[in-house]
Amino acid sequence: MTKISNLDILQKEQILTKDIEPVEYPVLEINLNKVYENTRKVKELCDSEDISIAGIIKMTHSMKEIAETMIAAGCDYIGTSRLNQIKKLRKSGINKPLMLIRIPMISEAANVIRYADISLNSEKGTLFELNKEAINQGKIHKVILMMDLGDLREGVFDVNEIIGMALWVEKELSNLHLYGIGTNLGCYGAIVPTEVNIGKLCDTAEKIEAAIGRNLEIISGGATSSLTLLKDGKMPKKVNNLRIGEGILVARDLDEIWEYDIADLHKDAFILKAEVIEIKDKPSHPIGKVFIDAFCNTPTYEDKGIRRRALLGIGKQDLVNADTLNPFDKNIKIIGGSSDHLIIDVEDCDNEYKVGDIIEFYLSYQHILYLINEEDVNKVFV
Known part of the structure; x- marks a missing residue:
């Protein structure tokens, strides 16, 4: 009987997977x-x-x-x-x-x-x-x-x-x-x-x-x-x-604006998946004099003390109006973002999120309109 070494197994796995591209986030998933x-x-x-x-x-x-x-x-x-x-x-x-x-x-x-x-x-x-x-x-x-x-x-x-x-x-x-x-x-x-x-x-x-x-x-x-x-x-x-x-x-x-019962229609044919790139406990109010942000707005902040925050690898460049995203996890709160980052509050979540986790969002018309044209957002059919 021929003995198969761990090296043989590793080399076989490498041959089988060498042409498989890893999933790159963010992803717009289309069902x-x-x-x-x-x-x-x-x-x-x-x-x-x-x-x-x-x-x-x-x-x-x-x-x-x-x-x-x-x-x-x-x-x-x-x-x-x-x-x-x-x-x-x-x-x-x-x-x-x-x-x-x-x-x-x-x-x-x-x-x-x-x-x-x-x-x-x-x-x-x-x-x-x-x-x-x-x-x-x-x-x-x-x-x-x-x-x-x-x-x-x-x-x-x-x-x-x-x-x-x-x-x-x-x-x-x-x-x-x-x-x-x-x-x-x-x-x-x-x-x-x-x-x-x-x-x-x-x-x-x-x-x-x-x-x-x-x-x-x-x-x-x-x-x-x-x-x-x-x-x-x-x-x-x-x-x-x-x-x-x-x-x-x-x-x-029809459901959320016009208040019609359309329970038989799927509201998740399009889903956004974004990856957590940082998790930190930070103050909820910026420190220093507030002036203008990267989009020439003067933001306001509510001081809620130290909160657990996650940074995601997607931003306003990808979907413009990040504040209206609807997370699957109802305990996630959208804080804001910049061109390339979305900041969310995960302090009250039951799930202990970590770097590398994928956060999923329901989308509205305006989100898809921008995401679909963004080359840095991968589109995947399921």
Whole structure:
């Protein structure tokens, strides 16, 4: 019998593990199964009112994996706000219609026609250039005219103006197809979607249909915040599309802000994991004259005496608003941070944290928006 030495075992382990990269923190962990299940649940809600879904993936920088998961779960369109993301999705082979949800720039017209199937619009000059490019490329491009219902971001504010614009697109712009009208509420002006303001969108759609002599394919009644009308059974019947991002990927706003019961949606499809790089007992108030921090703010501090503090290897450069992170361990308190560090209070925790431990956080929309674009944060699918 051949005797195997400890050296033989060690060398074998080294051969087996030499190509395995160690996990490098911080990590943004993405659970595609939970994204799928959330999409299915939102689709079931929308299907009950014959409403199609544009899965909005701008917060994930339009990851192909997210797009494919949403499509598999039933999204009718995939949408994002940046043309370079539309281009990336097109080249990756995504087979659903791609919707550019930010008003195009005139300078983008050629690539909007080249890569996007649908775009949201509110300016005649831009529509004219899109039509010219569509003629040049031999394509028919679908447009949704945006109506401003009071949120005061994008959209035509005057009803007669948008009817006239719709008639102009229909009759004069040969290579643009007037696909529908839409609106956005909540993202800038924080205006609540209601039967009244969404009803105005539907009334305007009917006037446009009378003017052009046919039905519009799409009446897009907003984004995640418009799901509140569905939950209340108050969505005007003419609405047949919603553009949903946060309500699928994060699923926190309806619960935590709007106070709707959405217990069947996962709120942890995206998780942040950060490593402890220092544990010390320190004063809770800085010593010396307080002036300004690295971001030109003058902070204030509450003196709670000596407290146990942990320093994590992630900072404002990675997620900007660290103060609103939500730790899994409810006894952890966020103290603050700098560009590359997050400081937490672990004094009251049952777990005795040590250097090298991993702290996990639930995330909100704004956190993912920044983390996804940070190269120093590793993205891991589970």
